[in-house]
Amino acid sequence: MVMDSVEWATTPQWVFWHLVHADGVPIEWFLSTIPKLDAKAHDEAIANILLMMKRMDREPWAGLVRSLFCRLPNKDDTFAIDALKILIEDTDQCHKVGDVVAGLIKKLIGNNDILGVGVRVQKKGNPLKLTLQQLLEHLQHFSATCVEKKHRSTETFMARTSLQEAFAAIKVNEKANLLVKKYGNLFGAMDIIAQDTKEQSSSRTLRGNRQGSGGDKQQTQQQKRKANDTDDEQNNKKRKMHKDIIELSDSDSD
Numbered sequence: 001m002v003m004d005s006v007e008w009a010t011t012p013q014w015v016f017w018h019l020v021h022a023d024g025v026p027i028e029w030f031l032s033t034i035p036k037l038d039a040k041a042h043d044e045a046i047a048n049i050l051l052m053m054k055r056m057d058r059e060p061w062a063g064l065v066r067s068l069f070c071r072l073p074n075k076d077d078t079f080a081i082d083a084l085k086i087l088i089e090d091t092d093q094c095h096k097v098g099d100v101v102a103g104l105i106k107k108l109i110g111n112n113d114i115l116g117v118g119v120r121v122q123k124k125g126n127p128l129k130l131t132l133q134q135l136l137e138h139l140q141h142f143s144a145t146c147v148e149k150k151h152r153s154t155e156t157f158m159a160r161t162s163l164q165e166a167f168a169a170i171k172v173n174e175k176a177n178l179l180v181k182k183y184g185n186l187f188g189a190m191d192i193i194a195q196d197t198k199e200q201s202s203s204r205t206l207r208g209n210r211q212g213s214g215g216d217k218q219q220t221q222q223q224k225r226k227a228n229d230t231d232d233e234q235n236n237k238k239r240k241m242h243k244d245i246i247e248l249s250d251s252d253s254d
Helices: 010-022 043-055 062-069 079-087 091-110 132-146 153-158 161-171 174-182 184-253
Strands: none
Touching (some): 010 043, 043 079, 062 091, 062 132, 079 132, 079 153, 091 132, 132 184, 161 174, 161 184
């Protein structure tokens, strides 16, 4: 019905999506539709599915992320990019998406689904088959568009250990050598982000050590000052006692 609705006039489409949101229809119902939507012709449906992603009350899962990557990569189509940006806005979800993408990469390598973009499966409906190359095509477009933005969610996503390990697995796979060269910008960005993350971690450790050392030094100085204050107080008491004794002695002499 969703694919039928995209051919309707604007008002009926608006009513349809209003009912979808009002009834709380889960986004799972639209997974098979996501790869089929045309970025230009089906903007109403795309906007509402993105809204559903923003409102969904569950963590991103492999089926959802896979449906995004199953879209034919196109520089003029930002649906997959916009969806990924929504999914990684929250830090916890960002880590989850990184793990999901890493899992997809390893599964594609394991199934030897490596080369090709827009590959069709020979079965009913002739659906698109996800390959490692198609996934990397999307990620390269995503990284080129979103890296170094204000919130740095993309860097957090790409720095995820599981995703870094998945990219390392691609590098050592002989059949994927061509992809490492073809998507050199993406792999370069992953390496830079990994190095930056490592340096930031080392910097925080050093800063923590310095602060700890500085804290110990400050505590020692405070203890010394306290000891000096105690000595001064005792000396003052002694001088006062000595003065009192002298005054008492003078009084007795009189």
